[in-house]
Amino acid sequence: MVEDGPETTRRVAPAWEMLQRTRCVDMLNLAHVRSDTALYGLLTQDRRCRIRARSLLRWVRWPHATGWDGYLRSRSGTHRRKVGQMRRRLADRGRIGFEVVDCADSFAGLVDWILLHKSARMASQGLGGEEPFPAYCREFLRLAGRQIRGRSRFVVFLLSLDGAPVAALISCIDGKRVEALIVTFDDRYAAVSPGQTLFAESSIRWALERGLEFG
Incomplete structure (x- = not known):
């Protein structure tokens, strides 16, 4: 980095x-x-x-986008309705929570959760081989979350349901942008697309409201 x-x-x-x-x-x-x-x-x-x-x-760039409301208006009505529908269906299953995790210890624990679910998802699609994320990859992400701090830092955008993770996105944030790196979700909630709610409503909105690009 x-x-x-x-x-x-x-x-x-x-x-x-x-x-x-x-x-x-x-x-x-x-x-x-x-x-x-x-x-x-x-x-x-x-x-x-x-x-x-x-x-x-696809890249959201500030100030060409006029904030979250302007970005949302720029998307098609079909997209907005689908995102809203998925969020309501997810909310029917419990209380939705969103947070940006940059505490080193919490970040390290979420790395394991993310790579576990990402590996399972890839295996179900016949991708990634036997071990798509070897030990050195896990260790790199854990160390990055602990050692890369300040203006540039690694964070996890976390979507939860009744306090339990259902979707997560590892990102790098610097002074200009949020760069999405690895995203995954709990397959048990695939029917209500928690990853879409995490991306479309939570992560992009968080970035735009802080004057950051998102991609």
Whole structure:
């Protein structure tokens, strides 16, 4: 994780070079590299790299969006009705709660919950192999939540039902944006789409009300 600034490219470049030297692979596939990042700039200058596809990603940007109400009005009536319907159906099952968790100890515990449910979800879809999130991945996220603090930090957006987690999103927050990283939900509530409620109503709203981009 490197903050934006005049030193960004200088810091990212040696990390990229080390990755190439130390990983014994014939081909490296980098998916979802944003075009406004230092890594993308380095890749476009490297003759060994090929950009296979470009795609547009949905992104809420402040101040072009006029706050939460303006963003909501910009979405289709069908989308708003569906989100409202799913939230009401979820509320029929209990009391909905939302919080942003950045306490290091609580964050570490939620990492385990998130990766457990994400792994189960991927397995049900035939994705990820036997162990999609090995031990070093879990340890990295736990340490990131504990050590990356201040202006840039890792948090979990947590949606709960009667105090128990039903959907969660690991995100990185800096001075400009909220960047969504890993999202999952409890499959027992799949019929009422808790992940959609977490994203569409809670996380995006939290970001916009604080003048942050969300993507």
